[in-house]
Structure formats: structure tokens, C-alpha cells
Amino acid sequence: MKRANEAIETARDFIRTVDNPASKTRLQAQIRKYGEILGRCTPGKPITAAQYLAGEWKGATDHFVVCSSGEARSILAEATPLLPLLIPAELNTQVERLQLDRYLTILETRPTLDVHDFDAEGDLVVPERLESRYATALFRDESRGPINLLNLRGYKQNPTPSCLAGLEAYTILDAIQEESENGKAPERLLSDLSECARFQLCGNRGAFHLEHIDHHGTLTTTFSDDGEKLWPGWPGLRLEDILEWAQSGELPAGPCVGIYLGPGYLLVQPQAYLHAPLSLTDVLMTGTMHWDSRAMLKVMRLSKMEIQHPHITNEAPAKEFLGKINQIRTLWTQGHPAWPWGSEDELRQFSELVEWFSEGCTCETRCGKGCKCKGNESSCDGRCHPGKSCQNT
Numbered sequence: 001m002k003r004a005n006e007a008i009e010t011a012r013d014f015i016r017t018v019d020n021p022a023s024k025t026r027l028q029a030q031i032r033k034y035g036e037i038l039g040r041c042t043p044g045k046p047i048t049a050a051q052y053l054a055g056e057w058k059g060a061t062d063h064f065v066v067c068s069s070g071e072a073r074s075i076l077a078e079a080t081p082l083l084p085l086l087i088p089a090e091l092n093t094q095v096e097r098l099q100l101d102r103y104l105t106i107l108e109t110r111p112t113l114d115v116h117d118f119d120a121e122g123d124l125v126v127p128e129r130l131e132s133r134y135a136t137a138l139f140r141d142e143s144r145g146p147i148n149l150l151n152l153r154g155y156k157q158n159p160t161p162s163c164l165a166g167l168e169a170y171t172i173l174d175a176i177q178e179e180s181e182n183g184k185a186p187e188r189l190l191s192d193l194s195e196c197a198r199f200q201l202c203g204n205r206g207a208f209h210l211e212h213i214d215h216h217g218t219l220t221t222t223f224s225d226d227g228e229k230l231w232p233g234w235p236g237l238r239l240e241d242i243l244e245w246a247q248s249g250e251l252p253a254g255p256c257v258g259i260y261l262g263p264g265y266l267l268v269q270p271q272a273y274l275h276a277p278l279s280l281t282d283v284l285m286t287g288t289m290h291w292d293s294r295a296m297l298k299v300m301r302l303s304k305m306e307i308q309h310p311h312i313t314n315e316a317p318a319k320e321f322l323g324k325i326n327q328i329r330t331l332w333t334q335g336h337p338a339w340p341w342g343s344e345d346e347l348r349q350f351s352e353l354v355e356w357f358s359e360g361c362t363c364e365t366r367c368g369k370g371c372k373c374k375g376n377e378s379s380c381d382g383r384c385h386p387g388k389s390c391q392n393t
């Protein structure tokens with residue numbers, strides 16, 4: 001517990017030193033809010049895999065599981081997890097780690113990178129696309145404020161943690177091919193599901209994210225290759241708690257637990273895990289995103305919530321989403337043996353939500369005469385032509 005306590009103190013010190021009440025930048029507003037998160041953060045109560053499996057988890061709690069890769073695998077095989085699973089380096093069978101400096105050298109060979117610059121004035125939410133050699137130079141420059149390099153396409157060849165590798169239920173996001181109407185390969189976006197199923201991220205010391213959930217109800221794993229993170233989050237929140245947070249803009253009343261992630265640590269975040277990570281040092285992480293084929297109804301409920309409250313996640317709706325869920329509906333209806341599925345009742349509710357998602361318009365350029373939304377005198381939302389700017393709002 002000592003490490004988590006120290007990490008929370010280090011983060012608080014950092015926020016205190018950068019807090020400048022005279023500044024009116026967006027960053028300043030975010031620092032205030034992040035300070036509020038840290039103010040509530042405690043090290044929480046770690047439990048064993050056996051305690052987790054014997055317990056019932058039905059709401060906000062300060063418990064999280066600390067276990068080995070093998071124990072995490074048993075939990076994940078049984079059902080989709082409800083609490084975060086932390087596998088510290090000494091219990092992790094996954095040992096291959098990429099060094100940050102080596103990785104920056106690789107990044108230099110890419111044409112451009114998306115940079116979140118904490119020194120920039122104005123809107124922090126929108127990253128800036130910079131030439132890679134310039135972006136990596138900013139990252140290495142210790143005399144300026146922190147930057148985050150996000151949405152980096154996966155570099156590691158086998159990033160899936162050993163606790164998940166080969167567990168059938170968790171392969172569906174990656175394996176399912178979306179249907180396309182005209183037989184052509186569908187267009188992809190950077191934020192798209194197949195692109196982010198494996199990712200790398202780099203953050204300078206002090207870079208942070210306000211609380212958010214990962215998009216489309218994914219279970220996300222994050223492995224620290226190099227460096228240290230504090231990972232505040234709210235274990236055990238139910239969908240209604242997430243909705244209340246989305247509507248009110250207030251932090252949830254439940255406990256905020258600061259999990260420490262050192263080099264070689266792996267965190268498995270359950271679906272809709274509200275989290276707000278901060279880099280304690282310059283850091284390189286490898287992540288993977290998964291759907292659990294047994295928990296697809298919750299994927300749909302969360303995806304609907306994202307359309308209705310777009311600020312709850314830091315990514316736009318994925319273009320491939322509708323194609324993938326349509327394909328999943330077909331296979332689930334057949335009870336196809338490729339994946340384990342949820343109940344009949346869940347399938348019925350899942351199908352209704354697929355219908356709801358299909359209501360968006362499919363206009364190619366501007367929403368004009370033939371637009372379904374305009375015809376119904378309604379505004380376009382995230383269900384319509386994702387990735388294209390729209391005037392019909």
C-alpha cells in the first residue's frame with residue numbers, strides 16, 4: 001500500500017506546483033478538477049482472487065483485486081470482471097517490456113503524430129497533428145510542459161496479456177468482420193475499433209486525463225512497459241451511476257481508488273471503468289481493448305449512453321461499430337458456436353438496441369434532401385455518418 005500512498009502524494013505535489021489561479025487556460029480548469037479527483041483518492045482495499053470469486057459485487061466499492069496472471073485468467077474465464085484486476089510485476093508472467101527511448105526512436109520514423117500539449121493555450125481536447133520528429137523532440141524536451149502521445153497504433157507483435165490470450169469470449173472485437181453493403185472494404189478512422197484494439201501510449205511526467213470511460217463498453221488492459229502511473233478510478237459503479245455522472249458532471253459519490261502501476265504492472269479494467277490516469281514519470285504503456293461476447297448487451301447500453309452524452313468518453317463513435325454489431329446479432333441469433341453468448345432475453349434487448357443504432361442517416365456528404373434525419377425534422381447525432389462533419393445539428 002506504501003507505493004499507492006506515495007504515488008497519490010507525488011501526484012498531489014505535482015498538481016500543487018502547476019496550479020496557477022491567475023491563469024484562465026483550459027488546462028488550468030482541468031488542473032482544478034484533477035486536484036478534486038486527487039483530493040478524494042485513497043489507496044483502496046486490495047483483495048485476493050479467491051475473495052473476489054467468493055464475493056458479490058453490486059455497486060461502488062473501494063475494493064480491487066491484486067492477483068497473478070493465472071488467477072486473473074481464472075476470473076476472466078468465469079465471467080466478465082466487475083472490479084479492476086491488478087497484476088503487479090512480481091506476479092506477472094508477461095515480461096517483455098519495450099523501453100521508452102527505443103520506442104521514441106521508432107516513432108520518429110512515422111510521418112505524423114497526434115499530440116496533446118499541456119502547454120498549449122485553448123482547447124486541450126483536440127490533439128494537434130505534428131511531424132513526428134518535432135513531436136518526439138517535444139516529448140524529450142524537459143524544459144517545457146508535458147505532452148501526451150495518444151492513439152498510437154500497436155507496435156508490439158503480441159500485446160495481448162497472457163491472462164487473456166486465447167480466452168474465446170474476449171477475441172470477438174478483433175475477430176469479427178464488419179459487413180459492408182457494397183462489398184468494398186469499409187473506410188477506417190483512427191479512432192476505430194480495429195485500430196485501437198492494440199495501442200501504445202506515451203506520456204510525459206505530469207500529463208493526466210480527467211475522468212472518462214473507454215468507448216463502446218470495451219474491457220481495456222494497460223501494461224506499463226517503462227515508467228510509473230497513478231491510476232485513480234471508481235471500482236464497481238453500476239450503469240445508473242455512470243449515467244448519473246454523465247448527466248450531472250459531478251464526480252461519483254463512490255470511493256475513488258488510486259492504483260499504482262509501476263514497470264511490468266498490468267491493469268485489467270472492466271467495462272465502463274471510470275478512470276483518470278496521471279503519469280508520475282515519463283511513461284510508455286501498451287494496451288489492448290476487448291469485447292466480452294457474453295457481455296454484449298452492456299456494450300450496447302454503454303454505446304447508446306455515449307451517443308446521448310458524447311463527453312463521457314474521449315473518443316468519437318467508431319465507424320465500424322454498426323457493421324460489427326450487425327454481424328454479431330446475426331451470429332448470436334444463430335447461437336453460432338464460435339463464441340459463448342449471453343441469454344435469450346439479453347439477445348432480444350441487444351437486437352432492439354441494434355435497431356436503435358440503425359436509425360441514423362447514412363448521408364455521404366452533406367445532409368440534404370434525401371436525409372432521413374432532416375425528413376423527420378430531427379438533428380443528426382453520433383449514429384449518423386460517423387467521422388464526417390455535419391450541418392444538421
Ligand SMILES: [Zn+2]
Binds near residue numbers: 361362363367372373
Ligand atoms: Zn443525413
Ligand SMILES: [Zn+2]
Binds near residue numbers: 367372374
Ligand atoms: Zn443524420
